Amino acid sequence: MSEPRHVVVVGGGIIGLATAYRFARAAWRVTLIDPAPARGATWAAAGMLAPSAELLPGEEANLARQRRAVAEWRTLSGELAALVGRGPTINIGGTLLVGWDASDRALAAQFAQVARAANVEVDFVRREDQPDLFAEITPRVVDGYLLEGDGWIDPDDAVATLLEANQLLGVEVMTAWVRRVESGAEGVVATGDSFTVHADYGVLATGAQQLPEGVTARHVVRPIRGITSRLRGLDRSRQPTLRAYVRGRTFYLVSRPDGYCVIGATAEERPEARVEFGELARLMRDALELVPGLDGTEYVETRYGLRPVSEDLDPFIELLDEGRWVWASGQYRHGVTMAPLASLEIVALVSELS
Numbered sequence: 001m002s003e004p005r006h007v008v009v010v011g012g013g014i015i016g017l018a019t020a021y022r023f024a025r026a027a028w029r030v031t032l033i034d035p036a037p038a039r040g041a042t043w044a045a046a047g048m049l050a051p052s053a054e055l056l057p058g059e060e061a062n063l064a065r066q067r068r069a070v071a072e073w074r075t076l077s078g079e080l081a082a083l084v085g086r087g088p089t090i091n092i093g094g095t096l097l098v099g100w101d102a103s104d105r106a107l108a109a110q111f112a113q114v115a116r117a118a119n120v121e122v123d124f125v126r127r128e129d130q131p132d133l134f135a136e137i138t139p140r141v142v143d144g145y146l147l148e149g150d151g152w153i154d155p156d157d158a159v160a161t162l163l164e165a166n167q168l169l170g171v172e173v174m175t176a177w178v179r180r181v182e183s184g185a186e187g188v189v190a191t192g193d194s195f196t197v198h199a200d201y202g203v204l205a206t207g208a209q210q211l212p213e214g215v216t217a218r219h220v221v222r223p224i225r226g227i228t229s230r231l232r233g234l235d236r237s238r239q240p241t242l243r244a245y246v247r248g249r250t251f252y253l254v255s256r257p258d259g260y261c262v263i264g265a266t267a268e269e270r271p272e273a274r275v276e277f278g279e280l281a282r283l284m285r286d287a288l289e290l291v292p293g294l295d296g297t298e299y300v301e302t303r304y305g306l307r308p309v310s311e312d313l314d315p316f317i318e319l320l321d322e323g324r325w326v327w328a329s330g331q332y333r334h335g336v337t338m339a340p341l342a343s344l345e346i347v348a349l350v351s352e353l354s
């Protein structure tokens with residue numbers, strides 16, 4: 001019997017973990033290398049699956065891809081449940097988009113127009129007609145837009161399930177940095193401070209980090225930092241995910257059934273992975289003004305991450321050098337949503353090469 005093909009996956013964020021899983025399912029031997037799996041941008045993500053609310057003008061193709069990715073999450077979740085006994089729950093309840101003041105309401109109206117033009121179902125909703133939708137939101141907000149199709153998953157749960165599935169499937173995990181990668185006719189080499197791994201093919205799922213030495217790439221990624229704060233003690237989970245414009249800034253609240261809330265939406269063009277006090281203060285102020293009930297909740301933690309952003313804002317899968325290394329990055333603000341689809345595409349591409 002011939003040896004299984006061997007792939008090394010560098011980077012264990014949501015993209016690397018899902019890719020390792022797909023390869024292992026396809027009977028490849030898989031080595032995954034990351035000094036701290038799932039502690040990159042994936043750690044900070046709110047877990048929104050929000051093709052509708054994340055739409056930008058001109059991004060209709062992206063909308064269609066994200067919708068496909070949400071459908072792929074259902075399939076992947078079912079597969080994971082069959083393998084490890086539980087799969088991440090896909091919660092689809094839509095998004096409620098509101099504005100804090102008159103100019104924020106104008107921004108929300110503009111967004112609704114763009115979304116409708118892209119065939120997103122958008123309903124104008126009033127508090128007086130549907131008070132439940134506005135539960136916990138300050139009374140000064142009296143109307144908004146309900147966007148269909150959006151939802152959320154718990155990324156911590158998704159990552160934990162993927163790690164468990166990978167372990168069951170025999171994926172070898174090495175906690176280390178890859179410093180250099182090389183390729184030749186025979187295969188690829190990944191080198192760290194105290195190891196060398198040889199494989200047939202390699203995938204660089206390194207998020208917003210610089211590529212290791214040894215390869216040159218056409219694409220460039222830059223980091224856009226974001227933070228999410230986590231609170232416990234307010235339950236809006238039976239209502240749609242809340243999105244808002246607050247004095248021109250964006251804000252979101254993802255509410256889970258156990259009272260765990262994730263708030264966020266900061267976007268800073270900074271490469272430093274840290275929490276800046278002013279950034280945190282603005283997020284907290286927006287949160288308290290929009291959802292006054294957060295005042296009495298328990299503060300759990302604030303997480304930070306660097307979103308990987310390409311030149312044209314689109315994700316990419318690039319074949320490097322001799323065609324044995326593949327670089328998959330640029331997932332920007334959609335990486336959790338896109339992971340099931342991106343991983344399928346990565347494995348399909350590498351399988352074609354082999």
Ligand SMILES: Cc1cc2nc3c(=O)[nH]c(=O)nc-3n(C[C@H](O)[C@H](O)[C@H](O)COP(=O)(O)OP(=O)(O)OC[C@H]3O[C@@H](n4cnc5c(N)ncnc54)[C@H](O)[C@@H]3O)c2cc1C
Nearest residue numbers: 011013015040041042046047048178207226334335336337
């Ligand atoms: C605040 C915030 C909120 C977000 N919210 C959402 C959301 O609600 N929904 C959504 O879909 N997306 C969201 N995103 C975006 C999403 O988190 C990212 O697009 C996604 O996590 C990117 O995944 P990744 O695996 O490419 O990168 P990462 O998660 O950053 O993982 C890259 C991994 O590669 C490893 N690595 C890098 N270089 C090397 C090397 N040389 N050797 C070994 N390992 C290496 C790193 O250690 C890291 O673990 C959010 C992002 C942020 C920051």
